[in-house]
Amino acid sequence: MMADWKLSFYEGLSLLIALLAAVISFVSLYRTHRIAARQLELQEAQAALAKFQHDVLEKEEAAKQRADIRIAVIERGRGHRLVISNVGLGSARDVVFDVVLPNGKASFLIQSEMDDLLPITELPPGHEVSMVVAPTLGSARHFLAKIAWTSANGEHERKNLEVTL
Numbered sequence: 001m002m003a004d005w006k007l008s009f010y011e012g013l014s015l016l017i018a019l020l021a022a023v024i025s026f027v028s029l030y031r032t033h034r035i036a037a038r039q040l041e042l043q044e045a046q047a048a049l050a051k052f053q054h055d056v057l058e059k060e061e062a063a064k065q066r067a068d069i070r071i072a073v074i075e076r077g078r079g080h081r082l083v084i085s086n087v088g089l090g091s092a093r094d095v096v097f098d099v100v101l102p103n104g105k106a107s108f109l110i111q112s113e114m115d116d117l118l119p120i121t122e123l124p125p126g127h128e129v130s131m132v133v134a135p136t137l138g139s140a141r142h143f144l145a146k147i148a149w150t151s152a153n154g155e156h157e158r159k160n161l162e163v164t165l
Helices: 007-065 111-117
Strands: 069-076 079-085 092-100 120-125 128-135 142-151 156-164
Touching: 069 092, 069 142, 069 156, 079 092, 079 120, 120 128, 128 156
Parallel strands: none
Antiparallel strands: 069 079, 079 128, 092 120, 092 142, 142 156
């Protein structure tokens, strides 16, 4: 025997409201899941951005401790001087300098002055050391300057510079 499944108006209305509530709950649960997944993506992106900013700050901090050594020949008074200057934000320590001359060309630097000045123990930011340049007819007009130093952060640095008299 089969049971009679007739619903009264109020029972049908209650069933319809219950089904509607179940659908609304399911839609709400689905949207909440999508929003939570999006929030996780945003948190991961925010963490990556924070790491990037931290790396940039570390690099900026390291740059503040780095020395930047430059070499130039400048005219002072009636003569010329070879100037080694620190244009960086950090001190340079143990600065050594070597001149590579073309074959057959004589040096224009006074060896005794180089021996007295080099190596430079410390060259603070904005400071310079200069030595007399004494060119002769046989001395080179262009040369390669090899310079090496240790920055305040302990990093050993080298630079090759082309210098013209």
